[in-house]
Amino acid sequence: MSPSFLANQDPPMPQGTPLTGAPAVATLAGIHVSYGQRTVLQGLDLTLRAGEIFALLGRNGTGKSTLMRLLTGQMAASAGEVRVFGADPCRTAEPRRLMSLVPQEIALYPRLTVRENLEVLGGMMGLRRTDISRRVEEAMILARLEDRRDDLVEHLSGGYKRRANIAAALLTRPRLLLLDEPTVGVDVEARLSLHRTLRDLRDHGTAVLLTTHDLDEARALSDRVGILAAGRLAEEGPIGGILQRIYGERREVVLVLSREPDMKKLDALRRLGFEPTPNPLEWSCWVGGPDIFGALQSSLTRSGIDLHEIRLREPGLEHVLSRVEEGLR
Numbered sequence: 001m002s003p004s005f006l007a008n009q010d011p012p013m014p015q016g017t018p019l020t021g022a023p024a025v026a027t028l029a030g031i032h033v034s035y036g037q038r039t040v041l042q043g044l045d046l047t048l049r050a051g052e053i054f055a056l057l058g059r060n061g062t063g064k065s066t067l068m069r070l071l072t073g074q075m076a077a078s079a080g081e082v083r084v085f086g087a088d089p090c091r092t093a094e095p096r097r098l099m100s101l102v103p104q105e106i107a108l109y110p111r112l113t114v115r116e117n118l119e120v121l122g123g124m125m126g127l128r129r130t131d132i133s134r135r136v137e138e139a140m141i142l143a144r145l146e147d148r149r150d151d152l153v154e155h156l157s158g159g160y161k162r163r164a165n166i167a168a169a170l171l172t173r174p175r176l177l178l179l180d181e182p183t184v185g186v187d188v189e190a191r192l193s194l195h196r197t198l199r200d201l202r203d204h205g206t207a208v209l210l211t212t213h214d215l216d217e218a219r220a221l222s223d224r225v226g227i228l229a230a231g232r233l234a235e236e237g238p239i240g241g242i243l244q245r246i247y248g249e250r251r252e253v254v255l256v257l258s259r260e261p262d263m264k265k266l267d268a269l270r271r272l273g274f275e276p277t278p279n280p281l282e283w284s285c286w287v288g289g290p291d292i293f294g295a296l297q298s299s300l301t302r303s304g305i306d307l308h309e310i311r312l313r314e315p316g317l318e319h320v321l322s323r324v325e326e327g328l329r
C-alpha cells in the first residue's frame with residue numbers, strides 16, 4: 001500500500017516510459033573538482049530526471065560521494081555548474097528542502113523507538129507539529145516499517161535499521177532522494193523490500209540517485225546507470241545497452257569440474273580456450289554467443305572431461321569496470 005500523499009502526486013509512470021521528456025531535477029555540467037593536487041572529477045556531465053532511478057557505479061575513490069556532496073550543496077565544484085531544481089544548492093536553501101540524503105551510517109537514536117525517532121527527527125527538520133504524526137505514518141508505510149513502529153532502534157536487525165534510516169529521509173517528502181550504498185550488508189529480504197520502496201517513490205515521480213558496488217542491484221533496480229571513471233561518466237544509460245556495447249554477443253562460460261584434470265584433460269581444456277581460475281576445479285572461457293554453448297558442451301564430453309556444472313556467467317562489476325577503463329586508455 002502506498003501512503004495517500006503518493007497517490008495525490010504525479011500518477012505512476014508505466015514501466016518503460018521514455019524519461020527524456022520528464023523534467024530535469026538536477027544537472028551537473030562540465031564539473032571539475034580537485035582536493036589540493038588531486039583532481040577527482042574532470043568534465044563530468046549528468047542530468048537526473050523526475051521518476052527515474054539512477055545508479056552510480058565506480059571503483060572506490062572515483063568521486064561518487066563527491067558527486068553527492070555537490071548535489072546536496074555541501075561543497076562547491078572547482079569549475080562547472082550544478083543546478084538542483086533550477087538553483088545552485090550551495091547558494092540557495094530551496095533545492096535542499098526538496099531533497100534528502102540517506103547516509104550509509106545509521107543516523108538514529110538507538111534508545112528510542114522507530115516512531116519516537118521519526119517524531120524527533122521530523123521536529124529537527126522543521127516540520128510543523130500538526131504535520132509530524134501524519135508524515136511519520138507515511139514514512140513508516142513507505143519504508144515498510146509499520147510492524148516495528150514501537151520497537152527500540154537498538155533492537156532492530158540491520159535491514160530494519162536501514163528501513164528506518166530511509167524513513168527518516170522521507171519525512172520531508174523529497175522530490176530527489178540520494179542514497180549512499182543503501183543495501184550494503186543487508187539480507188535478501190531487506191534488500192527486496194528497500195527496492196520496492198525505491199520503485200514506489202520512482203513510480204510517483206521522485207528522482208532517486210544511489211551509489212552501489214553491486215552490479216546485480218543496478219541491473220534489478222535502476223532505469224539508468226552511470227559508470228564513473230577518469231573523473232567523468234565514462235558510460236551512461238540503461239545497463240542492458242551498456243553491457244551490449246561492451247560485450248556484444250560475447251558470453252563467459254564457466255565450468256566446474258567434478259575432479260582435478262590430469263595432463264591430457266588440461267590440454268583439452270586449454271585447446272578449447274578455457275583458462276584456469278583461482279579455484280582449481282573452476283575454468284572459464286569467453287565465447288562468441290550463447291548459441292555456441294551446446295557445441296562446447298559436446299566437445300567437453302568428447303574429451304572425457306567430468307563436468308559438475310556448466311553455465312553462462314553474467315559479467316561482474318570488476319570485469320565491467322576493467323573493460324570501461326581499457327576503453328579509456
Ligand SMILES: Nc1ncnc2c1ncn2[C@@H]1O[C@H](COP(=O)(O)OP(=O)(O)OP(=O)(O)O)[C@@H](O)[C@H]1O
Pocket residue numbers: 035036038040058059060061062063064065066067
Ligand atoms: N575532503 C577531502 N580532502 C582530500 N581528499 C579527499 C576529500 N574527500 C575525498 N577525497 C579524495 O577524493 C577521492 C574521491 O573521494 P570520494 O569519497 O568522492 O570517492 P568515492 O567514489 O565515494 O569512494 P568510495 O567508493 O570509497 O566511497 C578519493 O581519493 C578521496 O580520498
